[in-house]
Amino acid sequence: MPSPAGQHRGRPKVVFGQVLHFLKDPGEVPDPAAWEVFEDGALAITADGKVAYAGPARALPQHLAGAERVDHRGRLVVPGFVDTHIHAAQVDVIASYGKQLLEWLETYVFPAEAKFDRAAHARALAGFFLDRLLAAGTTTATVFPTIHPTSVDAFFEQSRQRGLRMLCGKVLMDREPYAPAYLRDRSVDQAEQQTRELIERWHGKDRLGYSITPRFAPTSTERMLAMTGRLLQEDRSLWLQTHAAENKDEVALVKKLFGGRSYIDVYERYGLLTKRSLFAHCIHIDTTDRKRLAAAGSSVAFCPTSNLFLGSGLFDLRAARGSKVTVGLGTDVGAGTSYSLLATLNEAYKVTALRGRSLSPYRGFYLATLGGAQALDLDHVIGNFRVGKEADFTVLDFTATPTLARRTDVAKDFTERLFALMILGDERAVAATYAQGRLVHDRDNDPALLG
Ligand SMILES: [Zn+2]
Numbered sequence: 001m002p003s004p005a006g007q008h009r010g011r012p013k014v015v016f017g018q019v020l021h022f023l024k025d026p027g028e029v030p031d032p033a034a035w036e037v038f039e040d041g042a043l044a045i046t047a048d049g050k051v052a053y054a055g056p057a058r059a060l061p062q063h064l065a066g067a068e069r070v071d072h073r074g075r076l077v078v079p080g081f082v083d084t085h086i087h088a089a090q091v092d093v094i095a096s097y098g099k100q101l102l103e104w105l106e107t108y109v110f111p112a113e114a115k116f117d118r119a120a121h122a123r124a125l126a127g128f129f130l131d132r133l134l135a136a137g138t139t140t141a142t143v144f145p146t147i148h149p150t151s152v153d154a155f156f157e158q159s160r161q162r163g164l165r166m167l168c169g170k171v172l173m174d175r176e177p178y179a180p181a182y183l184r185d186r187s188v189d190q191a192e193q194q195t196r197e198l199i200e201r202w203h204g205k206d207r208l209g210y211s212i213t214p215r216f217a218p219t220s221t222e223r224m225l226a227m228t229g230r231l232l233q234e235d236r237s238l239w240l241q242t243h244a245a246e247n248k249d250e251v252a253l254v255k256k257l258f259g260g261r262s263y264i265d266v267y268e269r270y271g272l273l274t275k276r277s278l279f280a281h282c283i284h285i286d287t288t289d290r291k292r293l294a295a296a297g298s299s300v301a302f303c304p305t306s307n308l309f310l311g312s313g314l315f316d317l318r319a320a321r322g323s324k325v326t327v328g329l330g331t332d333v334g335a336g337t338s339y340s341l342l343a344t345l346n347e348a349y350k351v352t353a354l355r356g357r358s359l360s361p362y363r364g365f366y367l368a369t370l371g372g373a374q375a376l377d378l379d380h381v382i383g384n385f386r387v388g389k390e391a392d393f394t395v396l397d398f399t400a401t402p403t404l405a406r407r408t409d410v411a412k413d414f415t416e417r418l419f420a421l422m423i424l425g426d427e428r429a430v431a432a433t434y435a436q437g438r439l440v441h442d443r444d445n446d447p448a449l450l451g
Helices: 088-091 100-118 119-135 149-160 190-202 223-232 250-256 263-269 287-296 305-308 319-320 341-354 361-375 400-408 413-426
Strands: 012-021 035-045 052-055 069-080 081-087 136-146 165-168 208-214 239-244 277-281 300-302 326-329 393-396 430-435 438-442
Touching: 012 052, 012 300, 012 341, 012 361, 035 069, 035 277, 069 361, 069 430, 081 088, 081 239, 081 300, 081 326, 081 361, 088 100, 088 119, 088 136, 088 250, 100 119, 100 136, 100 250, 119 136, 119 149, 119 430, 119 438, 136 239, 136 326, 136 430, 149 165, 149 190, 165 250, 190 208, 190 223, 223 263, 239 263, 250 263, 287 319, 300 319, 300 361, 305 341, 319 326, 326 341, 326 361, 341 361, 341 413, 361 413, 393 400
Parallel strands: 012 069, 081 136, 136 165, 165 208, 208 239, 239 277, 277 300, 300 326
Antiparallel strands: 012 035, 035 052, 069 393, 393 430, 430 438
16 A cells, blocks of 8 residues: 555656647647657656656656666556546446436435445445546546545545545535435534534645535525535635536526526525636536636536436537636546546547537547646646646556557557547556556556456
8 A cells, every 4th residue: 555645755767658748728729839749758756756857768867867767668658637527426326227417316326325424335435436546547536425524534535545636525415305314414504514624634634635515506505505605715725516507407496496697606696616616517508607607717527428428418618618617527427437537538529529529639638637637726736747746647558459559550640549549548548547656556457457
């Protein structure tokens, strides 16, 4: 088991391979100034897990020549993927049949989440969940647990043991009948007290950050949303994660319960739009909403596998960026059908195509890395290989499957190879994952994949 992040004791290391990272959003027509790719590249990591160098192997600074050498030549080294929306407590409801959002929550999700009041269950599933993220090449995520403080403790403890940069926070839900009696905060005061205790215990500890987590408007009373807004205004270093405008019935319900101009307007009324706020989905919103989100510096998680699986709708990436809303990618497991952001990009491409546009592989890999870090306001520490950033990265294998290998072989240039990886890749293409320069997943030696 790796030592906690704060006690990092690695050796300086140089990883050789093809290195790709992004400096900014490449845009819809990709601007080559937005990325750097080094065909015969090297990524050097300091003893305390920071990027010391990213560039051509031949230009590796002399003082790094004696570092431990890791050979991934022929593979692609990219920054660790950032998942901007996922549920740790929905591990066991992935692939549950036949419902749209509100019925799906009632039928499958709430009963599964109710089990997280048991610490042993919460611990076991947090471990399984984090191992799946790392196997998918994801090193940072903003994560919904359940209403139980045990679920937050279990998640943060296991993230800390693995040395990961993670965001999480107790789910808040107190509104009858949309939050069922068996999965409901007893009172706003108790929810606030539990939240404050968890913030004290986890926020800013090692690489962990606390995200206030009202599930969504329909399960929240006005008092709960007001409390959430108050905590955010009190401490601007806290994050906020919730859902918004995912499904048309949900939007109509919010209108009925809260009135107001729009769903986003309800959140804005209670002070929930901040620079560190992340709203999942935002499919059924308008230009005014997008402008309000952009003005606050708030971000949106685009979750294509989930949106298609639940029949929620097609996210409008172009409109979001047109209004200057920062967008990250989310798997949204368990409504999402894969932990892999590569598989998620495959579906993102198709959603974009249904809206008459094309998602380039550069834009795609940007969204999965630096774009996600920007959406979480973490791009000062992760997201690319600028010197001094935390060295979280993943190593991708162009020969992971016969189909990908053959398509790669006949590709005429790097752009084609990258696109094939984006469309055909998934966990199988993740050869290794590193957090702060330390190996945290090795595909070919993962006990979970053996036998
Ligand atoms: Zn969700």
